[in-house]
Amino acid sequence: MDWPSVQGGPCLSPKDAGIGSSPPTTRKGLSVRRWMDGWMDIIQGGQRRLKEGPVPVSFTWKDEPLPAARPGVWEGTQRPEEESTDEEVIDAELLLRCHDYAKPEPSACEKVEARQQVVEEFRTRLEEVTLKQPFGLERFLSSDEDIRFYTRFASYHHLLAFWIQIEPETWRLVQSGSRSSTPTMTAAPDEDTDPPPRPSRCLPLIDELFLFLVYLSLGLKEEDLGHRFSLHQSTVSRIISTWVHFLYTVLGAVGIWMSPETVRAAMPSVFGKYSDTQVILNCTELRCQTPSSLLLQSEMFSHYESHTTMKGLIGVSPHGAVTFVSSLFSGSVSDKELFRQSGIIPLLDKDMAVMVDKGFRIDDLVPCKVYRPPFLRTRSRLSQDEVLVTRDIVRLRIHVERTIRHIKDNKLLDSIIPLTIAGSINQLFAVACLLTNYQNKSLVEAWAKEHVC
Numbered sequence: 474m475d476w477p478s479v480q481g482g483p484c485l486s487p488k489d490a491g492i493g494s495s496p497p498t499t500r501k502g503l504s505v506r507r508w509m510d511g512w513m514d515i516i517q518g519g520q521r522r523l524k525e526g527p528v529p530v531s532f533t534w535k536d537e538p539l540p541a542a543r544p545g546v547w548e549g550t551q552r553p554e555e556e557s558t559d560e561e562v563i564d565a566e567l568l569l570r571c572h573d574y575a576k577p578e579p580s581a582c583e584k585v586e587a588r589q590q591v592v593e594e595f596r597t598r599l600e601e602v603t604l605k606q607p608f609g610l611e612r613f614l615s616s617d618e619d620i621r622f623y624t625r626f627a628s629y630h631h632l633l634a635f636w637i638q639i640e641p642e643t644w645r646l647v648q649s650g651s652r653s654s655t656p657t658m659t660a661a662p663d664e665d666t667d668p669p670p671r672p673s674r675c676l677p678l679i680d681e682l683f684l685f686l687v688y689l690s691l692g693l694k695e696e697d698l699g700h701r702f703s704l705h706q707s708t709v710s711r712i713i714s715t716w717v718h719f720l721y722t723v724l725g726a727v728g729i730w731m732s733p734e735t736v737r738a739a740m741p742s743v744f745g746k747y748s749d750t751q752v753i754l755n756c757t758e759l760r761c762q763t764p765s766s767l768l769l770q771s772e773m774f775s776h777y778e779s780h781t782t783m784k785g786l787i788g789v790s791p792h793g794a795v796t797f798v799s800s801l802f803s804g805s806v807s808d809k810e811l812f813r814q815s816g817i818i819p820l821l822d823k824d825m826a827v828m829v830d831k832g833f834r835i836d837d838l839v840p841c842k843v844y845r846p847p848f849l850r851t852r853s854r855l856s857q858d859e860v861l862v863t864r865d866i867v868r869l870r871i872h873v874e875r876t877i878r879h880i881k882d883n884k885l886l887d888s889i890i891p892l893t894i895a896g897s898i899n900q901l902f903a904v905a906c907l908l909t910n911y912q913n914k915s916l917v918e919a920w921a922k923e924h925v926c
Contacts, residue, residue: 608701609676610683624686625882626912635911636679642723643678649714675704676712684709685716689905692884714897721900724907729796730820739792744869747844751825752796753789753873754817754833756808757880758782759801759902761890775804783890785902786815787880789873793913798906800899808832828870879909 579587610632613619617628626632676684684702687693693701695709702709733751740748763781764770773781782804788797799815812818812835821827826842829835836843846863847855855863881887883905890898 607703609680623690624683624912625690625879625908626686631912636682638911639720639723640678643719645722646678646715646719648674649711649718675708676702681712681716684712685720688713689883689885689901689908692888717897717900717904720904720908724904727907729794729798729907729910731790731794731796733825736790736792739790741791744791747826747828747865747869749824749826749842750791750828750844750869751821751841752817753791753828753870754786754797754812755789755830755870755873755877756784756786756811756832757877758784758804759886759890759898760888761895761898762892764892772803772805778804780804783898783902784811786811786817787873787877787906788817789876791869791872793872793876795876795906795909798903801902809834809838813838828866830870876909879913880905 613623614629617630620626620629620632624632626635674681680702684698687701688695688698695706695713698704698709699706704712736751737748744750758775758778760778760780760782761773764773770781773783775782775784783801784804784806785801786797786799787795790796797815797817797820799811799817802811802814806814808830809832812833818838821839821841823840826844827835827839828844831846831848833843833845844866846866847859849855886902886905894901
């Protein structure tokens with residue numbers, strides 16, 4: 474590219490003029506060598522002065538060294554030398570990316586979307602970590618709410634207290650369907666000899682208990698439990714059958730019927746004039762699948778539930794503990810007949826009293842006093858005293874109603890029971906009733922503090 478020149482002088486390129494290069498050490502430029510004739514005046518003292526509008530006609534190069542740059546305050550101060558570390562080296566690209574002042578400031582919507590994206594990323598990572606944990610008791614031990622949902626125990630603290638009670642007896646546990654000989658149930662193994670070898674298990678014993686409690690509490694299908702615990706459906710079925718028979722044997726061996734002295738020692742003050750009550754009785758019905766046999770349908774059909782049911786009798790002490798559980802009978806049986814066949818009559822004596830509902834006309838069957846709301850019979854209304862008695866008895870009988878409600882919190886018993894488990898439904902019902910004494914926070918809290926803390 475040709476650069477314009479001045480008359481009488483050479484052409485200058487940007488490089489010669491010091492443009493786009495390193496700072497020069499000399500000052501380069503042009504100086505006027507001669508002006509056009511007639512543009513110069515000589516004034517007093519021999520000095521020359523240009524007239525207005527002079528025109529140069531000749532130029533010459535002028536190289537003058539630049540003055541040395543004056544050092545700044547930072548350069549002129551003496552400081553101790555510092556060793557640079559790798560951590561102090563900042564990536565230029567990262568610095569530019571973090572401090573890109575040319576990029577426009579994001580709007581409020583963009584900031585909200587960016588934060589939502591960060592939250593979603595953390596949520597995805599949390600789900601991935603959670604899914605990696607196996608479905609078992611260890612996964613939920615930090616959440617009492619999850620423990621209540623899956624096991625119906627008040628907290629992990631109470632579940633652990635229950636496990637401490639039954640864990641010494643697990644050496645008696647025989648896997649259902651095992652071909653090994655059944656161990657003796659009357660004598661414990663000799664401490665001097667080695668303990669009997671246990672068969673290989675897919676889950677730890679406490680997780681097998683957790684699986685059974687989940688089955689009872691949520692009423693899940695065996696196939697669903699197999700997917701949750703990564704087990705085959707047949708393995709889940711054997712674990713459930715093993716633990717229902719084990720708990721039925723271990724918990725059933727504990728005497729739950731209380732002596733009159735023990736009941737009176739824990740008698741709530743609200744019972745007042747009914748303080749001699751030994752047990753509060755009531756029947757409960759479990760809906761079941763309708764059998765194909767017409768004879769069984771007629772025997773199991775309940776007019777109260779308008780469905781085929783199984784019926785059982787439950788006894789609760791005045792302070793809320795389950796003290797009696799009967800076997801299950803067909804739904805068409807009356808309350809009086811169920812009471813007669815339940816086996817509770819030999820446990821009662823003349824110094825006791827039982828509190829029942831109107832359907833229990835058992836005065837001729839028991840040797841003790843019976844507290845029951847009065848009947849209208851042929852009258853149009855109750856007397857004032859009878860109304861007060863009915864109110865008091867109904868107010869106290871709420872304890873057995875609450876206990877039955879706790880038992881039916883186990884969804885297996887609150888839904889329609891399939892006939893495929895009819896062979897073990899008595900054991901399942903008894904275990905659910907007996908577990909209520911251990912799941913009830915008010916009854917086991919003192920024991921848990923004493924043995925676990």
